[in-house]
Amino acid sequence: xxxxxxxxxxxxxxxxxxxxxxxxxxxxxxxxxxxxxxxxxxxxxxxxxxxxxxxxxxxxxxxxxxxxxxxxxxxxxxxxxxxxxxxxxxxxxxxxxxxxxxxxxxxxxxxxxxxxxxxxxxxxxxxxxxxxxxxxxxxxxxxxxxxxxxxxxxxxxxxxxxxxxxxxxxxxxxxxxxxxxxxxxxxxxxxxxxxxxxxxxxxxxxxxxxxxxxxxxxxxxxxxxxxxxxxxxxxxxxxxxxxxxxxxxxxxxxxxxxxxxxxxxxxxxxxxxxxxxxxxxxxxxxxxxxxxxxxxxxxxxxxxxxxxxxxxxxxxxxxxxxxxxxxxxxxxxxxxxxxxxxxxxxxxxxxxxxxxxxxxxxxxxxxxxxxxxxxxxxxxxxxxxxxxxxxxxxxxxxx
Numbered sequence: 001x002x003x004x005x006x007x008x009x010x011x012x013x014x015x016x017x018x019x020x021x022x023x024x025x026x027x028x029x030x031x032x033x034x035x036x037x038x039x040x041x042x043x044x045x046x047x048x049x050x051x052x053x054x055x056x057x058x059x060x061x062x063x064x065x066x067x068x069x070x071x072x073x074x075x076x077x078x079x080x081x082x083x084x085x086x087x088x089x090x091x092x093x094x095x096x097x098x099x100x101x102x103x104x105x106x107x108x109x110x111x112x113x114x115x116x117x118x119x120x121x122x123x124x125x126x127x128x129x130x131x132x133x134x135x136x137x138x139x140x141x142x143x144x145x146x147x148x149x150x151x152x153x154x155x156x157x158x159x160x161x162x163x164x165x166x167x168x169x170x171x172x173x174x175x176x177x178x179x180x181x182x183x184x185x186x187x188x189x190x191x192x193x194x195x196x197x198x199x200x201x202x203x204x205x206x207x208x209x210x211x212x213x214x215x216x217x218x219x220x221x222x223x224x225x226x227x228x229x230x231x232x233x234x235x236x237x238x239x240x241x242x243x244x245x246x247x248x249x250x251x252x253x254x255x256x257x258x259x260x261x262x263x264x265x266x267x268x269x270x271x272x273x274x275x276x277x278x279x280x281x282x283x284x285x286x287x288x289x290x291x292x293x294x295x296x297x298x299x300x301x302x303x304x305x306x307x308x309x310x311x312x313x314x315x316x317x318x319x320x321x322x323x324x325x326x327x328x329x330x331x332x333x334x335x336x337x338x339x340x341x342x343x344x345x346x347x348x349x350x351x352x353x354x355x356x357x358x359x360x361x362x363x364x365x366x367x368x369x370x371x372x373x374x375x376x377x378x379x380x381x382x383x384x385x386x387x388x389x390x391x392x393x394x395x396x397x398x399x
Contacts, residue, residue, distance in 0.1 A: 022175025086119025117283025
């Protein structure tokens, strides 16, 4: 997960090896009881008794979860907070800096980072994240650093967060493997995607690395009534791909390993943690752990904005005109679909020659995504996190 050909890491720091001693590795925890992760300095606030289990973050303020120098690897992050509303989970900005860089490698809303899409808590466990009872946040992604590591949470809600519990578990390493890569994560949202234009799960990132996975949140546009939003294919443009990708899937639910729509499930490498037809919300994830996606120069990943339903249900939406409908394909009496899409014109579904069959069409919805990836460099070329106003508007969510 942390190196191109996944050799045994030095010092046996990866938790797969449970039965050997790791010479030179030093285990540390950074928590409110020992914010500097210093040797022999834990639980000092109340003479060894419980005295400082949490911190507070004022509106506009920040809290440093980890700030250390030297080489090591973060193995586990655990957090819980007293306000787990969708607004707060989107307003808390999580940033991670490696090797004293001034630009963060990770800049993501706290909830979305921990696979809690749309700010909606859920009970789950997968290969990288967990929330055992839907009240906490766990991450087990290995995050190596060579010179130093800093993790900061900023409260951009305008309201004081009174209880912030955390611990960051890491090890100082004696040795460094040159194949280690740095962990990165990127989030962004488009409240109204452009029909006919793919949504970028990951904008083009430059460098050598590995795409680890993504979690996606969907607020489906109610103007499309009860039509299905998830017919779009995931496309991965790697190492110089331009107009067409090297990797292309077959549909949104197909990408996460299910089929024929998607309901709630939580597996190790894929899942759907929000399946809410009344509110027209879905949140799902896919992690490329057993099926790695490597790139040597660059990587860009998109999701087509395509939905589907029978023509009799799509036609009224197209005729009403409140939401754009660009037909892509329509079924036929044979197995082969009829191709309808043209960049120059839009087919009218009122055409009587088109039978009432399943119709795929470009549409516009509200999408957000967190992409997880590794690079050989501690910083990336991607833009910063969008303002809190964009992150928190039109959440629709219930805590």
